[in-house]
Amino acid sequence: MSMTNANKAVVLTSGGLDSAVTIALAMADGYECHCLILNYGQHHKIEIIRAQQVATNLQTASSLVLDVDLRTISRSALTTSIPIPKGRSIERIGQGIPSTYVPGRNTIFLSLALGWAESLGAATIFFGANVLDYAGYPDCRPEFVMAFNELSRLGTQQGIEGSPITVYAPLIQFTKAEIILKGIELGVPLGLTHSCYDPSPQDKPCGECDSCLLREKGFQEAGIPDPALEAR
Amino acid sequence: MSMTNANKAVVLTSGGLDSAVTIALAMADGYECHCLILNYGQHHKIEIIRAQQVATNLQTASSLVLDVDLRTISRSALTTSIPIPKGRSIERIGQGIPSTYVPGRNTIFLSLALGWAESLGAATIFFGANVLDYAGYPDCRPEFVMAFNELSRLGTQQGIEGSPITVYAPLIQFTKAEIILKGIELGVPLGLTHSCYDPSPQDKPCGECDSCLLREKGFQEAGIPDPALEAR
Numbered sequence: 001m002s003m004t005n006a007n008k009a010v011v012l013t014s015g016g017l018d019s020a021v022t023i024a025l026a027m028a029d030g031y032e033c034h035c036l037i038l039n040y041g042q043h044h045k046i047e048i049i050r051a052q053q054v055a056t057n058l059q060t061a062s063s064l065v066l067d068v069d070l071r072t073i074s075r076s077a078l079t080t081s082i083p084i085p086k087g088r089s090i091e092r093i094g095q096g097i098p099s100t101y102v103p104g105r106n107t108i109f110l111s112l113a114l115g116w117a118e119s120l121g122a123a124t125i126f127f128g129a130n131v132l133d134y135a136g137y138p139d140c141r142p143e144f145v146m147a148f149n150e151l152s153r154l155g156t157q158q159g160i161e162g163s164p165i166t167v168y169a170p171l172i173q174f175t176k177a178e179i180i181l182k183g184i185e186l187g188v189p190l191g192l193t194h195s196c197y198d199p200s201p202q203d204k205p206c207g208e209c210d211s212c213l214l215r216e217k218g219f220q221e222a223g224i225p226d227p228a229l230e231a232r
Numbered sequence: 233m234s235m236t237n238a239n240k241a242v243v244l245t246s247g248g249l250d251s252a253v254t255i256a257l258a259m260a261d262g263y264e265c266h267c268l269i270l271n272y273g274q275h276h277k278i279e280i281i282r283a284q285q286v287a288t289n290l291q292t293a294s295s296l297v298l299d300v301d302l303r304t305i306s307r308s309a310l311t312t313s314i315p316i317p318k319g320r321s322i323e324r325i326g327q328g329i330p331s332t333y334v335p336g337r338n339t340i341f342l343s344l345a346l347g348w349a350e351s352l353g354a355a356t357i358f359f360g361a362n363v364l365d366y367a368g369y370p371d372c373r374p375e376f377v378m379a380f381n382e383l384s385r386l387g388t389q390q391g392i393e394g395s396p397i398t399v400y401a402p403l404i405q406f407t408k409a410e411i412i413l414k415g416i417e418l419g420v421p422l423g424l425t426h427s428c429y430d431p432s433p434q435d436k437p438c439g440e441c442d443s444c445l446l447r448e449k450g451f452q453e454a455g456i457p458d459p460a461l462e463a464r
Contacts, residue, residue: 066304066305067299067300067301068299069298074351097389103350104343104346105347107346108347111336111342115305115334116305116306116335116336117335118336144386147386151376154370157370160370
């Protein structure tokens with residue numbers, strides 16, 4: 001019989017706005033949060049450092065950087081020399097699947113979170129996906145999360161023994177502006193977060209990739225300046 | 233629009249009997265096989281070399297060893313100092329989940345295979361799971377494979393575009409003896425395969441772990457000697 005702890009959770013942590021606010025929401029709900037940060041060969045490696053800084057700032061129970069180099073298996077603008085789309089209109093972002101889609105990425109990340117959760121005896125995985133202001137990725141949708149939960153129920157010891165590990169995506173129906181406002185309410189260090197897919201060698205956001213544009217739109221709609229731009 | 237090739241497949245390749253026979257079955261069906269071999273921090277690292285040797289011997293289209301060190305996230309006898317069960321009766325093997333279960337392992341492996349399959353434009357993943365002579369792992373069962381296929385359909389570009397990547401587990405209802413006989417029929421180099429969870433420093437099988445015992449029973453029932461033992 002495995003031992004599970006209903007208050008323990010693994011949080012997929014990317015260094016971006018969504019996962020930072022997700023950590024804070026989980027902690028406000030009383031979860032002991034263990035942050036899983038993936039070093040997967042992304043060009044924007046700065047997000048790994050930012051993810052660690054966010055986890056430290058929010059005083060999570062632990063954080064762990066796991067290496068899984070997807071560059072050899074993934075055809076994506078985030079991991080290869082395929083160009084990152086720039087300057088797309090907000091209307092076009094989210095229509096169709098862009099070249100920044102990393103095949104299987106969230107399935108891979110959630111499965112690693114599942115393995116860690118079961119080893120820790122955690123009952124919950126928090127996942128910062130959202131489908132409103134998002135980049136059109138299939139593995140960010142509610143139906144994907146539901147299918148993963150069914151897989152978790154069937155493919156783990158905890159599932160077999162009647163206490164399956166469940167993925168929650170608390171921000172899935174939030175706009176970026178709502179996520180930002182929730183983050184401010186919860187004291188999330190939004191200035192530490194990083195969203196850009198293609199930062200300069202000095203880690204300055206490009207301001208033109210989908211991720212920068214969605215972030216900019218979010219702060220505009222929230223009616224506040226982006227502290228990450230202010231600080232730098 | 234992604235390009236898919238119905239004859240291209242990724243095969244999860246472990247170096248054991250089941251995945252070797254799975255490769256041969258896929259090739260006999262006309263698939264161009266790309267073997268994904270996982271270096272996940274298992275104690276029995278010899279299986280990685282054997283997996284490469286099997287892939288080479290069977291003249292697969294390609295093989296790739298991917299590192300994903302699960303030792304930091306997985307509580308399992310295969311990756312930590314938890315003792316590997318020895319000398320269990322065949323009746324007890326498969327009842328309950330043993331300490332050699334690696335939390336989330338096949339979910340992790342299939343998700344990596346999914347990412348590679350989508351990047352290659354492959355329509356199929358072959359997976360050598362079987363539930364008859366098996367060690368009681370929840371992530372080897374038909375219902376787990378079906379749930380993964382639903383996840384693949386919902387979480388990938390190929391799935392969204394109507395040509396989802398499908399996992400096949402052609403041996404799932406085969407006994408170990410049937411797998412061995414099929415392997416001999418197809419010319420699989422069974423002598424290259426490795427099953428033992430706890431080999432000696434010279435990579436000699438222990439003869440007492442569940443995996444050795446299931447293999448021994450399979451060769452006995454097939455009525456032939458194990459060429460891996462003959463050769464060494």
